[in-house]
Amino acid sequence: MSQIDASAGGRPKRALLAWEFGSGRTHVGNLLGVAGHLRRSGVECLAALYDLRFASEFAALGIPVVQNYVWPARRRAPFPWQEREARALGDALANLGLADPPSLAAALAHYDGLFALFEPDIVLSENAFGAVLAARGRRPAIAFGTGSCLPPLDGAGFDLREGTCSHRN
Numbered sequence: 001m002s003q004i005d006a007s008a009g010g011r012p013k014r015a016l017l018a019w020e021f022g023s024g025r026t027h028v029g030n031l032l033g034v035a036g037h038l039r040r041s042g043v044e045c046l047a048a049l050y051d052l053r054f055a056s057e058f059a060a061l062g063i064p065v066v067q068n069y070v071w072p073a074r075r076r077a078p079f080p081w082q083e084r085e086a087r088a089l090g091d092a093l094a095n096l097g098l099a100d101p102p103s104l105a106a107a108l109a110h111y112d113g114l115f116a117l118f119e120p121d122i123v124l125s126e127n128a129f130g131a132v133l134a135a136r137g138r139r140p141a142i143a144f145g146t147g148s149c150l151p152p153l154d155g156a157g158f159d160l161r162e163g164t165c166s167h168r169n
Contacts, residue, residue, distance in 0.1 A: 016120035017047045017058075018128035020068055020107075021096055022145070028054045030144065031126045035061055046118045048131070050074070069110040069130055072097040093129055108134050115139070 015038050017031050027050075035045055039061050047058045048068035055065040073081045073096045083095040097103035111134030114120075123141040125131040135141035 012042055012044050013122075014044045014046070014118060014120045016114060016118060016123045016131070017045055017063070017126070018068060018111075018123060018131035019048070019050050019126045020128040020130055021050055021071060021074055022127045024051060024054070027126050027145070028057065031124075032057055032061070034124055035063055039063065046114070046120070048114060048128075066114070068128070069107045071107070071130075072100065072103050098129060104130070104133075111135070 017035055019027050019031055031047065035047065035058060038045055045058075045061075045063045047055075047063050047065045049055065049058070049065055050068050050070065052065065052067055058065050073083060075081075081097070084091065086092045086095055093099070097107075107130035111131055115134070115138070120139060123131050123135040123139050125135075125141060125143045125145075127145040129143070132141045132143050
């Protein structure tokens with residue numbers, strides 16, 4: 001048995017692929033690239049997707065798909081979700097709902113259920129900060145995503161003021 005095949009109980013390794021927010025194709029492309037590599041290596045995967053219109057692309061790789069938790073800012077709810085100006089990653093996450101205790105608790109409960117049902121060995125998060133928080137201290141997690149949601153590295157640190165999208169030398 002290869003290292004990637006052997007895990008507790010002799011079952012193949014399992015990866016939970018999580019995507020919680022973003023406009024679509026780039027996030028799906030990132031996850032599909034990782035998913036294809038994992039499947040070719042014998043890793044079982046479960047995709048928890050924000051947008052299920054891409055489910056067939058994961059199904060083509062033999063990966064089951066479930067609806068992921070949808071943050072309040074992305075729900076079609078009858079009440080407006082209050083968003084503030086976003087000048088840094090923390091502001092963007094707060095606008096999604098990560099700073100709202102009931103919303104954060106609901107996201108963590110969602111992942112508790114996925115962890116109990118699928119028992120992943122690792123969580124791979126493409127713009128899925130709830131997944132990373134839920135995995136913390138329980139499962140290894142890798143966060144990745146597009147640069148549009150991450151502050152650019154600027155010299156010795158991160159610029160958290162206006163102009164965070166431009167690189168300065």
